[in-house]
Amino acid sequence: MLRKDRHHRRQHLWPHRCGCVTIKVDASHQMIITLTTDFGLSDPFVGIMKGVILGITPSVQLVDITHDIRSYDILEAAFLIETTYGYFPEGTVHIVVVDPGVGSARRPIAAVSHGHRFVGPDNGVLSAILENEAYHIENNSFFLKHVSRTFHGRDVFAPVAGHVARGIPVQSLGPRIFDFIRHPLPKPCREGARIVGTVLRVDKFGNVITNLRRTDLGSEFTIRVAGLPITRLCASFSQADPGQLFAVEGSTGYIEIALNQGSAADQLRVARGAEIEVETVSANH
Template sequence: MRPIITLLSDFGARDPYVAEMKGVILGICPEAVIVDVSHEVEKFNVAVGAFLLASAVRFFPKGCIHVAVVDPGVGGPRRPIFIETESGYLVGPDNGLLALAAEREGIKGVYEIKPGRYTLRMISSTFHGRDVFAPVAAYLARGTPASTLGVRVEGYAGISVFRSLPRRGWAEATILYVDSFGNLITGLSWRDAEEAGFPSASMFEVESKGRVFKALRASTYSEVGEGELALIPYGSHGFAELAVNRGDAAGLLGVKAGDRLSVKVTS
């Protein structure tokens, strides 16, 4: 199988940044298959990038290299790293972006990337995606040993937004992501939802920004009436979701990614 490298960033499609990264990769590893996960991550939103990365990684074959660049601290003290997991490699800044995917996939080792033979000769202080992460990913795809490309280190930056507060009959969490349908993916994992008793409940009160909304438990969007708010404990990405059947939950609640909300069982 040809080596697969995925790319995720907040670069958008207007500028040549993604193409420059691909050019670097193909110059080093011409046989690489490059897959774009998304380049429309909200600017500088590391938490959203972390969620999207972790969501996509688990569906790729073992041995893939996943490059993620949402890097508001580029050129600063944060380290450029790659993480070897049970399923492949994650390459990017050590700012929490790789944390959720790494923990889900199982960590084998963390490596700090040092400038040198396996990065571009001239490294910009503002574009490590092209000058550091892309070449290292390409060399990994060629089979270069991890110990050759980086120095093994202990630990990596976590990200607190994924920590929720569940207890029986109630939970508080951050909205991780709002998809293009307005569905809200919360920081409540399936296990958190079970701990709070959501799968066996039928009705809830959802509170955010001082406003309270009624929600019904559902397993599909169409299980509630059109325009009704549903809480889906077992969302498709491993987290509980809030959705409006044929509507926009984010618009109804007036919330966005990063906002907090609480959910209380009422029956």
């Protein structure tokens, strides 16, 4: 069962039906809340959100996944939360705020998936992890007293996550919904004799993370990015010579285009969303 905090003040609980998933949390372990945003760190937004959370649950452990998502890039946020949340213990609460529609009619939602709890806007940012248990956050007794139209990270998502970490079940936040927005990560597609993939993300080192998997390459392949051919698949970055472009299966399981000790993205002049072509002799499809 969710742990209970004896200092928790009484709140109005949203009535809900049975049949929902119960998250089992080991009460001997400190509760964790992660934060993933496009806020950056030059402004006080992230610090303010943490202050709100700590005011509700002072003993929680706060973990920053990243605040350097490209501004408004919902797809990048969806990719990052999909590839990171599983490294945290079950019961962790994840706040994901990339919210270009803040203050509009878009819904704030909470979800339960794979033993974790998620809080964020209903704009597709949770697409990669949503299963079938999501709730429209309407119970404003868990919001800050004054809710602005421009900073729901502070006024809605941070306090809701704090209360959920203290033991409030997500079912109490509002009615269950089934029409939540999904923007699935793009999948490679076959066009004649070639496979067309997409750049999902460029990391800090300039590695170009694609939506290709090892099985998409076959035994022999040519990847064309910005017109340049890449035919070498390395097991690690150090296998390539400095300055050499190559492909590697990255830590997320996706194929990356890398430049040993350099930025492949800068050399190729590509960014998220760029098209990648693969010509392959044999691949599994």
